[in-house]
Amino acid sequence: MGSRASLLLRQEEIEEIQRETGFSHNQITRLYSRFTSLDKGQNGALSREDLLRIPELAINPLGERVVQLFFLEGEDEQVNFRQYMRTLARFRPVDPNQKNNKDGVNSRDKKLEFAFRMYDLDQDSRISRDELLQVLRMMVGVNISEEQLGSIADRTILEADTDGDQRISFEEFSKAMERSEVEQKMSVRFLD
Amino acid sequence: MAILINSAVFLWGFSVFPFIVSFTTVIIPALSSLGLCKVYIDCLEWAFEFATNRIQQHDSRQDLNGNRGEQLPDNNIDALKDKNSVAMIQEEERTTLKKVRSFGTLRREFELSDCYHFCRQGIEAIADDSVTKCFSAAELPSWNLLTRTNTHYEFVSMRLTILWVIGFLFRYCCLLPMRFILFVVSVNIFLMTTAAIGLMPNSRYKRHVSKYVSLMCYRILARAFSAVVTYHNKENRAKGGGICVANHTSPIDVIILACDACYAMVGQVHGGFTGMIQRAMSRSEAHIWFQRSEVKDRQAVSNRLKEHVSDPDKLPILIFPEGTCINNTSVMMFKKGSFEVGGAIYPVAIKYDARFGDAFWNSSKYNMIQYLLLMMTSWAIVCDVWYLPPMHRKEGEAAVEFANRVKHEIAQKGGLVDLLWDGQLKRMTVKEDFKKEQQKEYSKLLKVE
Numbered sequence: 001m002g003s004r005a006s007l008l009l010r011q012e013e014i015e016e017i018q019r020e021t022g023f024s025h026n027q028i029t030r031l032y033s034r035f036t037s038l039d040k041g042q043n044g045a046l047s048r049e050d051l052l053r054i055p056e057l058a059i060n061p062l063g064e065r066v067v068q069l070f071f072l073e074g075e076d077e078q079v080n081f082r083q084y085m086r087t088l089a090r091f092r093p094v095d096p097n098q099k100n101n102k103d104g105v106n107s108r109d110k111k112l113e114f115a116f117r118m119y120d121l122d123q124d125s126r127i128s129r130d131e132l133l134q135v136l137r138m139m140v141g142v143n144i145s146e147e148q149l150g151s152i153a154d155r156t157i158l159e160a161d162t163d164g165d166q167r168i169s170f171e172e173f174s175k176a177m178e179r180s181e182v183e184q185k186m187s188v189r190f191l192d
Numbered sequence: 193m194a195i196l197i198n199s200a201v202f203l204w205g206f207s208v209f210p211f212i213v214s215f216t217t218v219i220i221p222a223l224s225s226l227g228l229c230k231v232y233i234d235c236l237e238w239a240f241e242f243a244t245n246r247i248q249q250h251d252s253r254q255d256l257n258g259n260r261g262e263q264l265p266d267n268n269i270d271a272l273k274d275k276n277s278v279a280m281i282q283e284e285e286r287t288t289l290k291k292v293r294s295f296g297t298l299r300r301e302f303e304l305s306d307c308y309h310f311c312r313q314g315i316e317a318i319a320d321d322s323v324t325k326c327f328s329a330a331e332l333p334s335w336n337l338l339t340r341t342n343t344h345y346e347f348v349s350m351r352l353t354i355l356w357v358i359g360f361l362f363r364y365c366c367l368l369p370m371r372f373i374l375f376v377v378s379v380n381i382f383l384m385t386t387a388a389i390g391l392m393p394n395s396r397y398k399r400h401v402s403k404y405v406s407l408m409c410y411r412i413l414a415r416a417f418s419a420v421v422t423y424h425n426k427e428n429r430a431k432g433g434g435i436c437v438a439n440h441t442s443p444i445d446v447i448i449l450a451c452d453a454c455y456a457m458v459g460q461v462h463g464g465f466t467g468m469i470q471r472a473m474s475r476s477e478a479h480i481w482f483q484r485s486e487v488k489d490r491q492a493v494s495n496r497l498k499e500h501v502s503d504p505d506k507l508p509i510l511i512f513p514e515g516t517c518i519n520n521t522s523v524m525m526f527k528k529g530s531f532e533v534g535g536a537i538y539p540v541a542i543k544y545d546a547r548f549g550d551a552f553w554n555s556s557k558y559n560m561i562q563y564l565l566l567m568m569t570s571w572a573i574v575c576d577v578w579y580l581p582p583m584h585r586k587e588g589e590a591a592v593e594f595a596n597r598v599k600h601e602i603a604q605k606g607g608l609v610d611l612l613w614d615g616q617l618k619r620m621t622v623k624e625d626f627k628k629e630q631q632k633e634y635s636k637l638l639k640v641e
Contacts, residue, residue: 063317115307
């Protein structure tokens with residue numbers, strides 16, 4: 001529980017994570033507590049089942065996609081604490097005081113990249129019509145027919161695709177999302 | 193085997209019986225009426241304050257080196273106090289999906305940015321969620337000098353460590369043996385007296401005696417855990433022919449409620465020690481024990497409850513509708529079974545002060561014996577019990593709505609969060625239907641040809 005968790009997280013590790021992700025000391029220890037409470041097997045890493053056990057995530061239509069994006073970074077079936085923090089760090093709010101945040105871990109670009117990867121199922125840096133259809137199906141369930149979904153997908157690709165290859169690349173995606181207020185909407189305020 | 197152990201303990205207990213009985217029934221109440229309890233609690237509070245200050249100083253020294261980017265200007269303690277009611281993430285207005293009315297229809301076109309909403313909700317749920325929190329002990333605003341609640345297991349200061357060592361010795365060498373003796377004594381008294389009462393013929397006198405004996409036994413048992421309970425609104429106590437419902441945090445809830453009034457218990461028949469206690473209880477009063485096979489049959493359960501409730505001479509039934517132990521920060525879904533039976537419902541709210549000992553039983557982490565040991569080595573079990581006025585089911589009200597209404601009252605009185613989630617999520621996965629609901633809601637927003 002509480003005491004075991006902090007015993008396993010050394011000061012140097014906390015400082016490294018602080019440098020890498022920008023979370024404060026308290027936020028890191030708090031999230032470490034959370035990490036260990038999710039880790040039912042007590043083996044220092046989370047599996048997909050550990051994450052999908054959270055009821056509010058299990059009922060999220062895109063819950064499985066979000067979980068999948070945690071697993072992109074490291075070895076396939078386990079997420080350790082560093083990877084966990086790196087992914088969560090994407091959602092830190094953008095600090096208005098920091099002018100040059102272009103390369104930060106929670107920059108606008110990184111947030112857009114996360115959203116892009118939600119759609120890009122095979123990770124080939126292009127969103128194809130099929131992939132878009134699959135994600136749309138996840139979001140609407142059985143409530144919209146195949147043809148209607150198809151026309152939504154076609155229209156979306158038509159609007160975003162500028163180089164005519166019938167797929168959406170990351171640049172096209174960024175351009176289309178210019179006015180989508182990504183910094184506000186893809187940010188979570190972590191309490192200290 | 194159980195009989196052998198019990199008789200050995202019994203004989204030992206018998207030999208020191210007079211001493212212990214006088215100790216428990218005369219000296220301790222005398223001490224507590226002298227305000228010993230209050231003094232004890234005040235000392236503990238002072239120690240907790242001291243511990244918190246030390247830790248705070250230590251932390252602020254640490255953070256001077258660290259990143260000051262998002263430090264909240266508030267005092268850490270205030271932020272911590274709100275921790276259990278406010279999530280780890282500040283709940284801003286939940287970004288609802290943009291609802292732009294398009295000409296002609298009330299829907300809007302799909303946009304690629306629609307996934308933001310689900311991403312954000314997903315990440316929020318991963319960083320903190322309101323359900324899994326309920327199944328582990330709540331964090332405390334200040335350290336209470338028990339290792340089990342320590343999240344700052346670093347060497348903070350010499351004085352603090354000394355205080356902790358003193359506390360440790362006191363708890364394990366002074367309190368634990370005393371409490372254990374009390375526990376054994378009370379169980380023995382209970383077994384003897386219920387056997388004696390069982391031999392009496394059924395009459396009003398028998399019920400009278402049984403009531404006093406049961407109160408006495410439970411009170412001694414409560415002393416075994418150093419339970420300091422404050423009862424509010426005693427005029428609303430449950431009467432015969434009614435059902436008493438309460439929020440469930442630990443098995444000790446039963447002892448705490450039974451110290452003040454007598455109830456008929458409901459439960460599954462067990463073997464071994466628990467079974468022996470159950471049989472002993474049934475000798476003096478009518479309780480409802482179900483066979484395993486009967487538990488599955490909801491109609492049978494309902495019938496037996498109705499039968500008991502229709503007899504005003506029998507004691508009110510005590511039921512915990514959540515069905516499982518929750519960590520005392522929230523109240524989870526009440527199962528509707530007990531609300532279909534009819535009769536008056538007497539709600540009771542129980543709120544523990546976790547500083548002196550967190551009574552929550554995390555059954556996936558500790559078994560019963562470990563849990564009892566933890567309870568006996570805490571400082572004390574301090575709690576408030578509020579008796580709420582009786583509630584009846586309204587005309588045409590569904591059992592589920594009635595259950596929610598009662599739950600809401602209990603949550604409000606006890607200062608607990610009212611959740612709609614099912615406590616069984618501790619062990620099982622959530623139903624697909626909820627996801628389908630979300631998908632349906634989202635699809636309603638989209639404009640389709």
